[in-house]
């Protein structure tokens with residue numbers, strides 16, 4: 001049984017829809033959820049080469065080193081894998097015969113120049129629709145879970161759905177019931193529920209690109225808070241089957257019944273930037289404690305208006321390593337003893353917690 005079920009329960013949270021609350025008293029550093037994606041797809045546009053300096057396995061998204069450690073798809077030259085195991089798993093799941101043929105057809109489609117004229121994002125959405133249809137064919141109950149998530153199409157999504165459906169629907173098997181409306185529904189779910197899987201951290205490297213997108217069936221119910229009590233660790237690049245799992249760990253103690261929230265982006269951003277992202281990308285206005293205080297700050301006076309408890313939280317929990325700004329959470333407790341070491345969820349940096357004086 002899923003161990004998170006005794007730690008978390010879903011509740012209706014006023015003003016936020018569904019959310020996850022602590023089902024018992026929980027400790028800082030505790031891992032409250034580990035799960036595999038419902039759907040996972042590459043963030044590389046179909047036509048343009050990826051901007052990432054790394055090459056990834058198209059199944060587990062671990063870094064592929066060089067030949068002879070590359071296992072290409074036997075039917076297309078566009079997808080490669082880091083091991084025989086990933087290749088075999090992919091051919092029976094994420095890179096099934098239908099997916100392989102659909103992606104080749106999209107690349108060779110007489111209208112493919114149309115797709116290339118759209119922003120690269122459209123090509124990534126095409127990958128998502130192909131992956132969703134594959135889920136529909138392979139795991140109908142998981143497909144229905146995907147459809148039950150939060151998100152309804154707006155007019156922009158309907159336009160995109162019309163365009164993508166015209167390109168992709170000829171590739172669906174004849175009995176497929178994938179309508180434009182269903183395509184639009186799926187795109188709306190993807191917009192609100194997908195997590196980014198990022199390039200590995202490098203102190204001097206370029207800004208990290210997104211290597212893949214994933215939707216997790218339970219983690220998606222964590223609502224946002226600008227001063228979260230939990231954060232996501234993705235132990236990527238372990239080159240095994242756990243590479244794409246999400247791990248949610250508590251930043252501080254959480255009493256029974258309290259909502260557990262993550263931040264949908266790195267915490268260091270100022271009020272106006274956070275407000276803009278949350279409205280444009282997620283369609284809501286955040287009313288967390290931090291936003292309520294910062295909303296009253298005078299324009300351009302953020303630095304002078306620092307609110308002490310919030311500043312202490314940010315000093316303690318924002319990683320100060322160069323090119324990082326990830327979130328620092330305590331290591332998991334050992335034998336119920338809390339750890340005095342904080343770990344960054346982004347770069348893995350460890351630092352002693354000197355903030356909590358007994």
Ligand SMILES: C[S@@+](CC[C@H](N)C(=O)[O-])C[C@H]1O[C@@H](n2cnc3c(N)ncnc32)[C@H](O)[C@@H]1O
Nearest residue numbers: 015016017018150192193220221223224282284
């Ligand atoms: C990934 S879903 C989270 C689960 C969602 N509450 C549900 O009912 O399925 C993201 C959506 O949850 C809602 N949400 C998340 N955090 C919120 C917050 N702090 N305030 C208001 N709404 C929030 C927004 O509608 C957002 O688009």
